Amino acid sequence: MSANxxxxxxxxxxxxxxxxxxxxxxxxxxxxxxxxxxxLLFLVGPWFGWWIVKGNLSFSHTLNILPLxxxxxxxxxxxxxxxxxxxxxxxxxIVTVFxxxxxxxxxxxxxxxxxxxxxxxxxxxVRLGIKGSAHISRQTRxxxxxxxxxxxxxxxxxxxxxxxPVSMMxxxxxxxxxxxxxxxxxxxxxxxxxxxHGWCGHLCPVGAFYSLIGKWSLTRIxxxxxxxxxxxxxxxxVCPEPxxxxxxxxxxxxxxxxxxxxxxTNCGRCIDVCSKDVFVFGTRFNHSVATVAGVxxxxxx
Amino acid sequence: xxxxxxxxxxxxxxxxxxxxxxxxGVGLLGLGVGLYARHARALPPAAIRPPGALAEADxxxxxxxxxxxxxxxxxxxxxxxxxxxxxxxxxxYFVARQLPCEMCEDIPCVKACPTGAxxxxxxxxxxxxxxxxxxxxxxxCLNFLGLRCDICYRVCxxxxxxxxxxxxxxxxxxxxxLFIPVVHSDQCxxxxxxxxxxxxxxASIKVFPLTMAKxxxxxxxxxxxxxxxxxxxxxxxxxxxxQYNMPEGMKYEHGKGLSPMPVQPPGVSAAPAPAPAPANGxxxxxxxxxx
Numbered sequence: 001m002s003a004n005x006x007x008x009x010x011x012x013x014x015x016x017x018x019x020x021x022x023x024x025x026x027x028x029x030x031x032x033x034x035x036x037x038x039x040l041l042f043l044v045g046p047w048f049g050w051w052i053v054k055g056n057l058s059f060s061h062t063l064n065i066l067p068l069x070x071x072x073x074x075x076x077x078x079x080x081x082x083x084x085x086x087x088x089x090x091x092x093x094i095v096t097v098f099x100x101x102x103x104x105x106x107x108x109x110x111x112x113x114x115x116x117x118x119x120x121x122x123x124x125x126v127r128l129g130i131k132g133s134a135h136i137s138r139q140t141r142x143x144x145x146x147x148x149x150x151x152x153x154x155x156x157x158x159x160x161x162x163x164x165p166v167s168m169m170x171x172x173x174x175x176x177x178x179x180x181x182x183x184x185x186x187x188x189x190x191x192x193x194x195x196x197h198g199w200c201g202h203l204c205p206v207g208a209f210y211s212l213i214g215k216w217s218l219t220r221i222x223x224x225x226x227x228x229x230x231x232x233x234x235x236x237x238v239c240p241e242p243x244x245x246x247x248x249x250x251x252x253x254x255x256x257x258x259x260x261x262x263x264x265t266n267c268g269r270c271i272d273v274c275s276k277d278v279f280v281f282g283t284r285f286n287h288s289v290a291t292v293a294g295v296x297x298x299x300x301x
Numbered sequence: 302x303x304x305x306x307x308x309x310x311x312x313x314x315x316x317x318x319x320x321x322x323x324x325x326g327v328g329l330l331g332l333g334v335g336l337y338a339r340h341a342r343a344l345p346p347a348a349i350r351p352p353g354a355l356a357e358a359d360x361x362x363x364x365x366x367x368x369x370x371x372x373x374x375x376x377x378x379x380x381x382x383x384x385x386x387x388x389x390x391x392x393x394y395f396v397a398r399q400l401p402c403e404m405c406e407d408i409p410c411v412k413a414c415p416t417g418a419x420x421x422x423x424x425x426x427x428x429x430x431x432x433x434x435x436x437x438x439x440x441x442c443l444n445f446l447g448l449r450c451d452i453c454y455r456v457c458x459x460x461x462x463x464x465x466x467x468x469x470x471x472x473x474x475x476x477x478x479l480f481i482p483v484v485h486s487d488q489c490x491x492x493x494x495x496x497x498x499x500x501x502x503x504a505s506i507k508v509f510p511l512t513m514a515k516x517x518x519x520x521x522x523x524x525x526x527x528x529x530x531x532x533x534x535x536x537x538x539x540x541x542x543x544q545y546n547m548p549e550g551m552k553y554e555h556g557k558g559l560s561p562m563p564v565q566p567p568g569v570s571a572a573p574a575p576a577p578a579p580a581n582g583x584x585x586x587x588x589x590x591x592x
Contacts, residue, residue, distance in 0.1 A: 055372065058367040060367070082416070082417070082418075084365075085416055087415040088365070140323060156358060156361070157361030157362050159338035162338050162389060163334055171368065171391055174368070
């Protein structure tokens with residue numbers, strides 16, 4: 001196999017040719033900037049004493065004005081029998097409204113630090129050519145989500161937080177890891193050797209919770225140019241939740257040109273790698289399609 | 302293929318098999334997490350919660366492990382528990398022997414708590430109940446050995462209330478006094494300053510979580526002297542003044558002990574004055590030294 005043809009096998013290679021490297025990595029760069037930027041916002045406090053943000057992803061206070069609370073942990077707390085104070089509940093409201101606007105699982109791809117870890121595992125998995133993957137249903141995360149809620153109600157304490165790798169990573173970065181690194185290493189190795197997109201795509205109840213918000217969220221990937229698709233499969237190759245693309249791309253069951261599946265993380269990587277510009281960001285109410293000539297029209301319902 | 306194995310039957314079987322597999326797998330995971338969590342239910346003896354923390358069972362439902370209390374503690378005494386530590390992962394605590402609570406008057410850690418896991422109704426830090434100091438080892442306490450160390454007593458932010466020095470006879474020397482540090486649970490805030498300051502190699506006075514340090518009388522117990530005070534007099538029988546058989550020329554007073562009898566002017570009886578008659582109108586036969 002020549003070096004050239006091997007490069008062409010890489011998803012997004014064609015997009016790099018048509019749009020340039022920057023054009024074919026735009027959302028990826030923005031996303032990494034968001035993930036790392038948010039970590040830095042939290043880290044400059046403990047590092048330099050610049051307290052822009054205090055706390056962690058469970059609850060944070062920005063500039064002593066803006067409270068942000070993880071609705072999932074407050075739900076567990078509620079089921080365990082505690083009604084939180086106004087401050088935490090205000091944060092829940094703000095975060096819920098925010099993710100209703102930008103897309104529930106945007107949390108996973110734009111904010112969550114574990115995504116950096118699991119993306120790195122996936123990147124290495126591809127480079128090492130690891131093919132096999134354990135099969136567990138992607139519905140497992142909802143079972144685990146349910147289990148964490150039942151466990152909170154039964155034990156009267158927020159038990160999932162004792163082992164939750166998501167909060168462990170964030171908390172560890174700002175308050176000291178201890179042995180949390182071992183838990184995170186386990187997640188990384190699991191994703192690398194055991195299961196493709198294992199943690200974020202199949203198991204994580206935090207992502208499962210945010211996907212419930214995502215069922216009704218406003219910001220969506222639109223496919224105004226889905227007719228231009230040349231079936232190169234690059235979007236499927238890069239998508240962490242590839243099952244969400246097909247209904248919208250192939251208009252299965254009259255699906256509008258919108259990815260309405262709750263588990264789309266709005267990462268925007270499909271936009272990057274598509275050389276035909278099939279995908280754009282838009283709202284869930286915009287059903288319009290563009291013809292190749294650029295004229296908009298509304299699909300019949 | 303079996304005749305009964307129509308596509309719909311097969312699909313149904315598959316559905317039940319998948320559901321059972323999922324429920325069992327996740328149930329097992331849940332059981333593991335639940336059992337692991339049970340281990341962390343009781344606080345280890347050295348871990349003290351910040352002021353205002355709810356009782357441990359309620360705290361584990363209320364604390365979302367955000368670390369705001371840790372950030373707002375001006376003395377950086379608080380830590381969030383790491384996974385390997387024997388208390389609920391991510392929850393705040395301090396170790397008194399390392400750094401005790403400095404008892405800030407404005408209680409910033411409580412103010413920072415967004416959920417109320419640290420109770421916002423705590424306004425006076427002297428009312429905090431983080432734990433309870435216990436003079437855990439009499440054998441190494443310097444005051445018990447007869448020295449005037451008194452450090453725990455001196456550093457106590459609620460001085461002379463949470464810890465008092467109770468004089469006792471030093472029976473070893475026969476002529477000195479032991480000043481025994483006594484902790485009063487109604488005043489002790491559990492800040493841990495005494496434990497931090499204790500000069501022995503391993504602290505002789507330690508702060509423990511309240512559940513560990515505090516005993517409780519059974520509900521039916523009554524303290525006679527308390528009941529007596531409440532009733533304004535003895536409930537069973539009127540008090541009789543105690544009669545002592547003293548050496549000649551000596552008298553005995555409670556708390557002071559033996560002392561020489563003041564020289565009485567002639568004509569006045571040396572016998573102790575009769576006890577004042579109780580005002581409860583009991584028959585005379587039941588009063589005073591007749592009992």
